[in-house]
Amino acid sequence: xxxxxxxxxxxxxxxxxxxxxxxxxxxxxxELEKAYLEAREDESFGMELERLLRDYAGRPTPLYEAxxxxxxxxxxxxxxxxxxxxxxxxxxxxxxxxQALLTKRMGKRRIIAETGAGQHGVATATAxxxxxxECDIYMGEEDMRRQALNVFRMELLGARVIGVSxxxxxxxxxxxxxxxxxxxxxxxxxxxxxxxxxxxPFPMMVRDFQSVxxxxxxxxxxxxxxxxPDCLVACVGGGSNSMGLFYPFIHEPVRKxxxxxxxxxxxxxxxxxxxxxxxxxxxxxxxxxLLQDERGQVMATHSVSAGLDYPGVGPEHAHFKERGLAEYxxxxxxxxxxxxxxLSRREGIIPALESAHALAYAIKxxxxxGRGSSILVCLSGRGDKDVEIMRERLRxxxxxxxxxxxxxxxxxxxxSRSARDV
Amino acid sequence: MSRKYKSRIEQCFAALRGERxxxxxxxxxGFPGVTACLEIASRxxxxxxxxxxxxxxxxxxxxxxxxxxTSRLSLERGCGVEECLGLAAELRRGTEKxxxxxxxxxxxFRYGLEGFAAxxxxxxxxxxxxxxxxxxxxxxWGKTASKHGLDTPLxxxxxxxxxxxxxxxxxxxxxxxxxxxxxxxxxxxxLDSGLSSLIARARSCARLPLAVGVGxxxxxxxxxxxxxADGVIVGSAFMRAALDALERGESPAAMxxxxxxxxxxxxxxxxxxxxxxxx
Numbered sequence: 001x002x003x004x005x006x007x008x009x010x011x012x013x014x015x016x017x018x019x020x021x022x023x024x025x026x027x028x029x030x031e032l033e034k035a036y037l038e039a040r041e042d043e044s045f046g047m048e049l050e051r052l053l054r055d056y057a058g059r060p061t062p063l064y065e066a067x068x069x070x071x072x073x074x075x076x077x078x079x080x081x082x083x084x085x086x087x088x089x090x091x092x093x094x095x096x097x098x099q100a101l102l103t104k105r106m107g108k109r110r111i112i113a114e115t116g117a118g119q120h121g122v123a124t125a126t127a128x129x130x131x132x133x134e135c136d137i138y139m140g141e142e143d144m145r146r147q148a149l150n151v152f153r154m155e156l157l158g159a160r161v162i163g164v165s166x167x168x169x170x171x172x173x174x175x176x177x178x179x180x181x182x183x184x185x186x187x188x189x190x191x192x193x194x195x196x197x198x199x200x201p202f203p204m205m206v207r208d209f210q211s212v213x214x215x216x217x218x219x220x221x222x223x224x225x226x227x228x229p230d231c232l233v234a235c236v237g238g239g240s241n242s243m244g245l246f247y248p249f250i251h252e253p254v255r256k257x258x259x260x261x262x263x264x265x266x267x268x269x270x271x272x273x274x275x276x277x278x279x280x281x282x283x284x285x286x287x288x289x290l291l292q293d294e295r296g297q298v299m300a301t302h303s304v305s306a307g308l309d310y311p312g313v314g315p316e317h318a319h320f321k322e323r324g325l326a327e328y329x330x331x332x333x334x335x336x337x338x339x340x341x342x343l344s345r346r347e348g349i350i351p352a353l354e355s356a357h358a359l360a361y362a363i364k365x366x367x368x369x370g371r372g373s374s375i376l377v378c379l380s381g382r383g384d385k386d387v388e389i390m391r392e393r394l395r396x397x398x399x400x401x402x403x404x405x406x407x408x409x410x411x412x413x414x415x416s417r418s419a420r421d422v
Numbered sequence: 423m424s425r426k427y428k429s430r431i432e433q434c435f436a437a438l439r440g441e442r443x444x445x446x447x448x449x450x451x452g453f454p455g456v457t458a459c460l461e462i463a464s465r466x467x468x469x470x471x472x473x474x475x476x477x478x479x480x481x482x483x484x485x486x487x488x489x490x491x492t493s494r495l496s497l498e499r500g501c502g503v504e505e506c507l508g509l510a511a512e513l514r515r516g517t518e519k520x521x522x523x524x525x526x527x528x529x530x531f532r533y534g535l536e537g538f539a540a541x542x543x544x545x546x547x548x549x550x551x552x553x554x555x556x557x558x559x560x561x562x563w564g565k566t567a568s569k570h571g572l573d574t575p576l577x578x579x580x581x582x583x584x585x586x587x588x589x590x591x592x593x594x595x596x597x598x599x600x601x602x603x604x605x606x607x608x609x610x611x612x613l614d615s616g617l618s619s620l621i622a623r624a625r626s627c628a629r630l631p632l633a634v635g636v637g638x639x640x641x642x643x644x645x646x647x648x649x650x651a652d653g654v655i656v657g658s659a660f661m662r663a664a665l666d667a668l669e670r671g672e673s674p675a676a677m678x679x680x681x682x683x684x685x686x687x688x689x690x691x692x693x694x695x696x697x698x699x700x701x
Contacts, residue, residue, distance in 0.1 A: 010558055020527055020554045022484045023577035024604055027586070166490055172481065179483045184605035186581070282528045282554070283481060295502035296532030298480040 011200020013319035063220035077374040090381030092123035098209035100127035116171035117306035118150025120194030125159035142169035195238025196314030199285030210244025234378035237308035241380035261303030262330035275328035304333035305353035352381030443648035448657030450492035452501025469682035477525035486608025514546025549573035591628035645688035
């Protein structure tokens with residue numbers, strides 16, 4: 001059994017993490033850390049969060065055995081932790097309810113957040129509506145265009161969506177703009193970061209809120225009389241659902257695999273594989289791995305899945321990688337799309353493209369592992385938001401301007417093939 | 423930090439002490455092109471007392487729209503750490519005034535702290551400002567910088583508690599960078615009314631010169647800030663003037679030099695309250 005006590009008092013996970021922020025943010029980060037540590041020890045806070053997670057967000061989420069998928073893959077047992085069944089459609093609500101409660105506890109009236117595809121934005125706007133907080137969401141203009149429906153969803157929930165036109169106009173820039181807002185508004189405003197990234201205490205706090213995924217999965221395995229799985233698989237953008245799954249298994253000899261966005265290739269700008277191809281650097285307040293050029297400038301990224309389209313990664317994952325506590329791999333856009341189609345057809349579950357990355361790697365693993373072994377996959381979100389892009393890519397039907405189609409791809413062939421054998 | 427010799431930055435503040443506040447002019451390195459930048463920088467330093475050359479970064483979270491824009495333009499022209507070091511070396515040939523580099527931490531970290539400090543020193547740089555490196559994370563850089571004779575000014579802001587100001591002022595060298603307001607760099611109609619109380623709090627425990635920056639937008643505001651502090655840092659106003667000049671097809675260097683002259687005049691027309699800094 002390993003000894004694991006991270007982070008240290010300054011928010012370091014080994015050499016990673018910390019607080020690399022302007023002085024204006026230091027006092028509020030220290031205040032937030034104090035408030036969070038107090039809340040964590042306060043039974044009433046824990047009970048309130050548990051109540052909301054149960055009665056409002058729909059926890060516990062099922063641990064579902066995907067038997068038809070297992071059978072098609074040669075008999076390795078595949079379990080899905082169904083975070084896609086959470087209210088708002090992804091695991092993001094676990095964190096936003098926690099942080100929104102903390103916002104109230106700190107006496108702040110406004111909450112801001114960044115969002116890529118819109119999952120975290122919707123989850124934040126939802127928690128804000130529930131608890132009566134004013135809510136502003138920063139979203140890259142490119143992402144607003146790609147996810148117009150989610151923009152309206154947030155507005156419907158009473159949030160204001162602020163377009164970000166700087167830089168690459170995606171998630172990274174939405175975080176920059178949220179940090180700029182927070183520097184100016186910190187007295188009354190809490191910044192609800194959506195992943196295990198950012199300065200201390202965010203990576204620790206988001207990990208703790210998301211750990212409900214792994215804790216529940218353990219309890220459910222036990223209830224079903226099942227042994228620990230051989231392998232845990234989850235996707236990694238910033239890394240919140242994977243950390244939430246892995247962390248409660250940290251002391252167990254269970255293989256942990258984080259799956260990054262392999263995009264269209266291994267060249268700069270073609271992927272979002274920070275841990276696979278990146279180098280150590282400092283972005284958004286923490287030292288971690290980073291996709292950067294030789295001058296220390298942050299590089300463009302690509303993924304078919306907006307939630308994995310990010311050049312950084314949570315510092316605790318960097319620490320896991322360094323200590324060999326987890327392994328990090330990637331799968332391509334195409335493999336993720338294939339996996340999404342496979343799960344839809346075999347199990348009647350349309351996964352988010354983020355989660356489809358984890359699934360694609362689990363499918364590869366299942367083919368290598370022997371009958372009788374088992375894999376637990378975090379199905380972090382539902383695929384409704386991605387149906388449009390799946391239609392374009394899987395059937396070659398182009399309905400959104402500016403996107404490449406794969407009309408003659410192996411995907412189309414695979415779809416007709418799997419249609420035949422079902 | 424005690425040293426046997428006085429740095430150029432310390433000498434500069436000491437020379438102006440009792441007369442007026444120092445004008446510290448910020449310029450994004452490599453904007454609007456390396457050659458044009460050198461001309462703007464030379465004209466700026468002819469009017470200002472110190473020059474702060476900003477190394478452009480892809481993700482400048484402490485900066486408002488103006489410096490985001492100049493950084494973007496500079497990066498587009500391929501400017502980075504090397505080019506800024508080259509600019510500093512070039513400027514050093516023509517001036518004995520203090521030169522500072524401003525960089526977000528990642529380009530410095532990526533370059534290597536030791537290599538960066540050595541190269542900065544060799545280029546005639548006197549100090550390095552790293553806005554996202556708070557005292558909690560600066561030990562390694564602090565040691566490296568001081569080994570190479572570089573000052574590291576640190577920030578205090580209106581929400582910095584008194585005890586933190588004390589800790590920060592012990593780790594800082596050159597001067598304390600007093601942020602006028604809660605916010606990012608950029609132009610603002612007035613100086614924040616809380617500035618005087620921050621300066622008073624800093625005076626009560628810091629023995630370093632105090633320079634005021636972020637949001638000083640006009641000669642009038644510069645003069646006001648100069649009444650309280652030992653130095654005034656102006657950045658976005660110069661960069662805005664340069665961007666406007668470019669847009670009109672005029673010379674950014676001439677425009678910026680004229681504004682720098684007006685900023686300095688605003689400091690000369692008043693008698694500053696000098697604090698008890700010891701250098």
